[in-house]
Structures are given as structure tokens and as C-alpha cells.
Amino acid sequence: MENNREFADKVYEMVKQIPLGKVTTYGAIAEKSGLRLSARTVGWLMNLSIGDPTIPAHRVVNRNGDLTGKMHFPTADYMRNKLEEEGVEFIGERVNMQKHLWLID
DNA sequence: CTATTGACCTTCT
DNA sequence: GAGAAGGCCAATA
Numbered sequence: 001m002e003n004n005r006e007f008a009d010k011v012y013e014m015v016k017q018i019p020l021g022k023v024t025t026y027g028a029i030a031e032k033s034g035l036r037l038s039a040r041t042v043g044w045l046m047n048l049s050i051g052d053p054t055i056p057a058h059r060v061v062n063r064n065g066d067l068t069g070k071m072h073f074p075t076a077d078y079m080r081n082k083l084e085e086e087g088v089e090f091i092g093e094r095v096n097m098q099k100h101l102w103l104i105d
Numbered sequence: 106c107t108a109t110t111g112a113c114c115t116t117c118t
Numbered sequence: 119g120a121g122a123a124g125g126c127c128a129a130t131a
Contacts, residue, residue: 007127026113030126036114041127043112048129062113069112 007033008045014104015049018059021087022102023095025063032104047072058082065094065101 010033018024026039035041042060046069049055058079062068070079080090089096 027115030113035126037124038126038128039113039115040111040125041113044128046112057112060112067112072112 007035007038007041010034011042011045012049012055015046015055015057015060018056018102021100023059023061023065023083023088023097023100024102024104025061025097027063028104029060043069059086061095061097065091065097067093067095 011029014024014029014032026042027036030036030039030042033042046055046057046060049057050072057069058073060069067079067083070076073079080093083095084090088100
């Protein structure tokens with residue numbers, strides 16, 4: 001059935017529900033989706049999400065707050081620029097998780 | 106169909 | 119505290 005699809009669906013749903021000026025982590029999404037040890041798959045789905053304006057993949061960062069997927073974006077500064085534009089504070093090359101880390105309810 | 110890689114995270118040594 | 123390995127899911131060659 002659509003069991004495997006459920007994971008991707010949940011990931012997309014949560015990413016789409018990320019409030020403006022907030023960022024989340026792959027682990028949080030993976031864990032909330034039921035795949036705690038499969039954070040990598042989240043990234044893969046995000047990669048496929050590129051091209052979908054409904055999925056703000058630029059708001060998804062890793063546990064370190066580093067923009068790991070910036071290289072997969074149109075431009076390396078796209079992610080950083082977009083987040084800054086939304087009001088996200090940056091600490092060097094990392095996002096201020098302590099302030100903008102959004103956890104799923 | 107098998108093997109390798111990839112936007113990660115956790116745990117052991 | 120730092121480093122290395124394992125684990126999961128999916129896509130590509």
C-alpha cells in the first residue's frame with residue numbers, strides 16, 4: 001500500500017508547516033515521522049522537493065545548525081540569504097538554533 | 106537485480 | 119573529549 005509513501009508525506013507536511021523565520025532539523029522530522037535513524041532519507045526527499053515551491057527545504061538544517069544542503073540549492077548563498085531574509089539569525093555559518101529551532105508539536 | 110552514494114544521527118571505542 | 123563505525127531509506131549507475 002502506501003506505507004513507504006507515508007514517511008515522505010509526513011516529512012513534506014511538517015516541512016510545509018514550518019513557521020516563517022524558523023528552522024527544523026532532519027532528526028526531528030525523521031523522529032516525528034517514525035524513522036529516527038533514517039534522517040538521511042529526509043534529506044533525499046528534500047532533494048526531490050527542490051522544484052516544489054510548496055516545500056521550503058531551505059528551512060531544514062542539520063543538528064549542528066549548519067546548512068548542509070546549501071550546495072544542492074541553485075546557489076550556495078540561496079539558503080543563507082533566504083533564511084536571513086525571513087529574519088533568521090546566523091552565527092557565522094550556522095543558524096541560531098537556540099532562537100529559531102522549531103520543534104514539531 | 107546488486108552495488109554505491111547521499112541534505113544525517115546515534116552509539117561505541 | 120575526539121574519532122570511527124553502524125544504521126536506516128531511497129535513488130542512480
